[in-house]
Amino acid sequence: QVQLVESGGGVVQPGKSLRLSCAASGFSFSRYALHWVRQAPGKGLEWLTLISYDGSNEYYADSVKGRFTISRDNSKNTLYLQMNSLRAEDTAVYSCGGSWDFYLDVWGKGTTVTVSS
Amino acid sequence: QSALTQPASVSGSPGQSVTISCTGTTIDVGRYNYVSWYQHHPGKAPQPLIYDVSKRPSGVSNRFSGSKSGNTASLTISGLQAEDEADYYCSSYTISSTWVFGGGTKLTVL
Numbered sequence: 168q169v170q171l172v173e174s175g176g177g178v179v180q181p182g183k184s185l186r187l188s189c190a191a192s193g194f195s196f197s198r199y200a201l202h203w204v205r206q207a208p209g210k211g212l213e214w215l216t217l218i219s220y221d222g223s224n225e226y227y228a229d230s231v232k233g234r235f236t237i238s239r240d241n242s243k244n245t246l247y248l249q250m251n252s253l254r255a256e257d258t259a260v261y262s263c264g265g266s267w268d269f270y271l272d273v274w275g276k277g278t279t280v281t282v283s284s
Numbered sequence: 285q286s287a288l289t290q291p292a293s294v295s296g297s298p299g300q301s302v303t304i305s306c307t308g309t310t311i312d313v314g315r316y317n318y319v320s321w322y323q324h325h326p327g328k329a330p331q332p333l334i335y336d337v338s339k340r341p342s343g344v345s346n347r348f349s350g351s352k353s354g355n356t357a358s359l360t361i362s363g364l365q366a367e368d369e370a371d372y373y374c375s376s377y378t379i380s381s382t383w384v385f386g387g388g389t390k391l392t393v394l
Contacts, residue, residue, distance in 0.1 A: 211371075211385060211387045212388065213287075214383040214385050224381075262329070268335060269318035269320065270318075270375070271330070274329035274330050276328065276329050
């Protein structure tokens with residue numbers, strides 16, 4: 168069964184850091200590009216970042232560039248998102264996704280991050 | 285990296301057809317045939333409906349179809365059913381090798 172399961176969400180103070188994980192199973196993890204997408208309360212989906220299948224390339228949305236870092240461990244079938252200097256506007260459900268072609272054909276259900284003092 | 289523009293809401297009666305537009309620019313929708321569409325029921329993982337403008341992933345009903353003209357892509361849902369009520373998002377690859385989503389469209393089946 169194809170599955171992506173996010174973890175690591177929680178409540179964090181502004182300015183602090185948090186690391187999210189996304190565990191994959193049921194598909195060829197090391198052959199997929201992987202993404203993080205978020206949805207703030209009452210808002211739409213926002214694409215955040217992408218890492219290539221072998222980890223050699225990373226791309227970021229302007230809203231998180233310089234604060235968030237995507238990484239992957241193909242030996243553990245796990246994707247990560249290191250989030251630094253968190254702001255209230257980063258409060259959202261964070262989901263990971265995988266793309267073989269130019270669309271996300273595998274999605275997780277998400278983990279909730281709340282940035283609040 | 286501005287979000288693609290979608291109507292906030294559309295509606296239709298069972299059996300009817302509805303079309304959702306997705307307008308981008310020459311650096312995303314207008315430049316590449318890498319437009320995809322997703323159905324999102326709140327609390328669940330989004331499901332891909334269309335990729336590469338008009339292709340359907342295996343298992344997706346042929347009631348869903350996609351097209352593109354210039355900087356605007358469209359998703360048409362024919363034979364509306366109650367279970368089609370959901371949020372719909374378009375997405376495009378961009379000239380910066382990033383991706384961008386539309387703001388989302390809430391479909392109401394009357």
